[in-house]
Amino acid sequence: MLDNNQLLRFTTAGSVDDGKSTLIGRLLYDSKSIFEDQLESIKNTSKKKGHDGVDLALFTDGLRDEREQGITIDVAYRYFTTPKRKFIIADTPGHIQYTRNMVTGASTANVATILVDARHGVIEQTKRHAFIASLLQIPHIIVCVNKMDLVDYSEAVYNKIVNEFEEISSKMLVTDVRFIPMSALNGDNVVNKSENMSWFQGAPMLHTLETMHISSDINKVDARFPVQTVLRPQSVEFIDYRGYAGRIASGVFREGDEVTVMPSGFSSKIKSIDTLKASLKEAHAPMSVSITLEDDIDISRGDMIVRSNNKPEAIQDIEVMLCWLNNKPAKPRAKYTIKHTSNDQKAMIKEVVYKFNINTLERVHDNKELGMNDICKVKIRTTKPLMVDSYRENRTTGSVILIDDATNETVAAGMIV
Amino acid sequence: MSKYYLNYLDELESEAIFILREVWAQFENPVILFSGGKDSILVTHLAKKAFYPAKIPFPLMHVDTGHNFPETIQFRDDIIKDLGVELIVGSVQESIDDGRVAEEKGKNATRNALQITTLLDAIEANNVDCAIGGGRRDEEKARAKERFFSHRDDFGQWDPKNQRPELWNIFNGKHFQGEHFRAFPISNWTEMDVWNYIKRENIAIPSLYFAHEREVVKRQGTWIPYSEFLILEDHEEIITKKIRFRTLGDITITGGDESDADSLEKIALEVAGMRNTERGNRSDDKRSESAMEDRKRQGYF
Numbered sequence: 001m002l003d004n005n006q007l008l009r010f011t012t013a014g015s016v017d018d019g020k021s022t023l024i025g026r027l028l029y030d031s032k033s034i035f036e037d038q039l040e041s042i043k044n045t046s047k048k049k050g051h052d053g054v055d056l057a058l059f060t061d062g063l064r065d066e067r068e069q070g071i072t073i074d075v076a077y078r079y080f081t082t083p084k085r086k087f088i089i090a091d092t093p094g095h096i097q098y099t100r101n102m103v104t105g106a107s108t109a110n111v112a113t114i115l116v117d118a119r120h121g122v123i124e125q126t127k128r129h130a131f132i133a134s135l136l137q138i139p140h141i142i143v144c145v146n147k148m149d150l151v152d153y154s155e156a157v158y159n160k161i162v163n164e165f166e167e168i169s170s171k172m173l174v175t176d177v178r179f180i181p182m183s184a185l186n187g188d189n190v191v192n193k194s195e196n197m198s199w200f201q202g203a204p205m206l207h208t209l210e211t212m213h214i215s216s217d218i219n220k221v222d223a224r225f226p227v228q229t230v231l232r233p234q235s236v237e238f239i240d241y242r243g244y245a246g247r248i249a250s251g252v253f254r255e256g257d258e259v260t261v262m263p264s265g266f267s268s269k270i271k272s273i274d275t276l277k278a279s280l281k282e283a284h285a286p287m288s289v290s291i292t293l294e295d296d297i298d299i300s301r302g303d304m305i306v307r308s309n310n311k312p313e314a315i316q317d318i319e320v321m322l323c324w325l326n327n328k329p330a331k332p333r334a335k336y337t338i339k340h341t342s343n344d345q346k347a348m349i350k351e352v353v354y355k356f357n358i359n360t361l362e363r364v365h366d367n368k369e370l371g372m373n374d375i376c377k378v379k380i381r382t383t384k385p386l387m388v389d390s391y392r393e394n395r396t397t398g399s400v401i402l403i404d405d406a407t408n409e410t411v412a413a414g415m416i417v
Numbered sequence: 418m419s420k421y422y423l424n425y426l427d428e429l430e431s432e433a434i435f436i437l438r439e440v441w442a443q444f445e446n447p448v449i450l451f452s453g454g455k456d457s458i459l460v461t462h463l464a465k466k467a468f469y470p471a472k473i474p475f476p477l478m479h480v481d482t483g484h485n486f487p488e489t490i491q492f493r494d495d496i497i498k499d500l501g502v503e504l505i506v507g508s509v510q511e512s513i514d515d516g517r518v519a520e521e522k523g524k525n526a527t528r529n530a531l532q533i534t535t536l537l538d539a540i541e542a543n544n545v546d547c548a549i550g551g552g553r554r555d556e557e558k559a560r561a562k563e564r565f566f567s568h569r570d571d572f573g574q575w576d577p578k579n580q581r582p583e584l585w586n587i588f589n590g591k592h593f594q595g596e597h598f599r600a601f602p603i604s605n606w607t608e609m610d611v612w613n614y615i616k617r618e619n620i621a622i623p624s625l626y627f628a629h630e631r632e633v634v635k636r637q638g639t640w641i642p643y644s645e646f647l648i649l650e651d652h653e654e655i656i657t658k659k660i661r662f663r664t665l666g667d668i669t670i671t672g673g674d675e676s677d678a679d680s681l682e683k684i685a686l687e688v689a690g691m692r693n694t695e696r697g698n699r700s701d702d703k704r705s706e707s708a709m710e711d712r713k714r715q716g717y718f
Binding site for chain 2: 004005006007035036037038074075076077078079081085086088100101103104107108214215218220228229231232233234235237238241243245246247252274275276284286287288290301325337339340341342395396399400401403408409410413
């Protein structure tokens with residue numbers, strides 16, 4: 001059974017008041033992922049703060065400043081395992097000033113969980129969270145309609161919220177949305193099925209996370225292999241070995257495949273796909289392997305090996321949805337280092353096409369300044385071609401980051417349109 | 418028919434190999450921080466996989482407190498010989514002798530905090546620009562906020578509130594002269610994942626992890642191994658117990674658990690049933706609520 005257990009990454013977005021920390025605490029507690037010494041420490045803190053019983057939200061406390069202020073500032077990662085799957089939670093803060101942290105947490109997630117307070121329904125923040133999930137192309141969304149205990153577990157309230165959410169999600173690029181009415185505080189429909197909402201036919205949250213189909217979340221069609229480094233052993237046994245090391249970004253490669261190396265355009269055939277354990281007849285994303293070719297071609301870091309009959313675009317003018325991550329705003333026509341897979345080039349933001357008002361989701365054309373947490377469509381020009389796919393089709397070969405050479409900081413994250 | 422998805426251990430392995438290769442490609446002079454504990458052994462094993470059929474292209478660095486389990490040092494020397502890689506040792510004793518640090522006093526004195534200076538000195542002396550560690554985010558709440566590529570300023574300090582965002586699988590290791598990085602390839606592994614993987618791959622680990630008879634002293638609710646470095650209180654008595662260690666640190670601060678688990682299968686079963694966290698027996702973490710965060714800010718592992 002262990003052999004088929006998959007890894008599922010999900011992100012939680014919500015503010016303190018939505019009960020996000022309580023939900024995570026409840027998931028960990030009811031799935032028996034909390035150790036006794038942790039529980040003991042939380043019990044003591046709860047008592048010190050004057051709570052009755054155990055405040056499950058305290059499980060997600062992190063850095064000293066966060067404990068003092070009672071908020072999540074940064075992305076925190078939590079782990080738990082059930083007999084069916086291993087889970088990684090990217091716990092992100094929900095306020096507008098932390099949009100960049102939400103984007104970070106969302107970048108690798110299979111599932112976005114969006115919390116809605118049943119008393120308040122769909123609010124601006126809900127829209128923002130749904131927008132980020134769709135922008136980052138998280139394959140699945142679970143809308144947790146929380147605090148159902150405070151609306152008498154009312155089916156009518158729940159249905160109203162579902163309708164409200166579908167009104168906004170139908171305008172977005174999302175494929176799989178599920179709704180679960182719950183009370184994280186009391187444990188209804190988190191791990192255990194609620195006895196208070198017999199009208200709800202669906203499964204509790206954990207069961208949903210354990211069983212949803214995620215094998216198709218990675219693109220298995222377009223074979224892309226960004227070369228990280230070249231392996232040239234110095235030993236007598238492997239004197240002529242020249243292996244291209246990397247992690248398959250998408251698709252499947254097989255021994256004997258006709259491949260093309262980009263950007264040079266030289267073609268060859270795959271001679272072997274190697275790992276320490278064995279050489280493989282075929283390998284797929286996201287496996288880390290070493291590939292050797294039949295012909296001696298000059299290949300180095302930043303090149304991409306692809307199947308000859310299915311190539312990405314090699315372009316220098318790129319349209320990107322950009323999220324600005326740094327407190328220093330973008331400088332007009334400034335140059336940055338752009339990182340795309342294993343390839344580094346210089347790049348210039350040539351034009352801001354429009355900016356999103358991330359509360360109303362309207363496009364703003366008259367204010368084009370790029371400040372922290374802003375999301376804009378921009379045109380970028382690079383010094384050399386990048387081998388790209390659209391982010392919609394390929395999260396790995398469709399994403400870039402920008403680095404400010406003056407500070408070396410990562411200042412922006414981009415999704416290729 | 419093949420299935421085109423990975424199980425969780427294979428995915429974690431692939432992620433770690435990817436990180437190790439990124440480190441090699443982005444830095445001039447990386448090292449693996451090797452303590453002789455299971456996590457650094459795992460990182461070394463993954464590095465072997467990452468660069469096969471070439472050998473691991475960087476040295477192992479050991480910060481030697483002088484308060485070692487003899488078994489750990491033997492294990493370290495064996496693995497260096499087996500891999501044919503260079504070993505760099507930073508010695509806390511030398512830092513003390515040079516007057517760089519002062520030994521703590523009292524019965525609970527340890528050399529744990531002293532390692533920070535020795536580590537940073539060794540990093541500087543060897544021009545290391547990236548130190549690869551076996552830290553995991555599930556270990557401790559400050560570590561839960563750690564990046565895969567974690568920036569350190571020119572004083573070796575970590576600024577947890579001002580970390581570079583890390584998106585997708587794109588890692589930014591750019592740095593100025595004098596700064597360095599810590600890289601954590603097994604960030605996403607839990608203790609259970611580590612044991613399941615060690616069992617699956619049959620990775621050699623020090624005998625200390627398996628149940629064995631040992632002279633111990635009961636202190637603060639845990640079994641501290643008796644050694645020449647331990648200052649006994651009048652009421653404390655040395656007894657022989659069958660124990661094993663769940664983590665390995667200095668011999669002065671690492672508490673053992675009573676156990677009969679003498680094989681990897683039994684250890685994995687035992688860990689699965691454990692109701693306390695792994696670092697619960699480490700007196701270095703018990704000093705205050707933010708003990709780990711404070712040490713990490715200064716440059717700790």
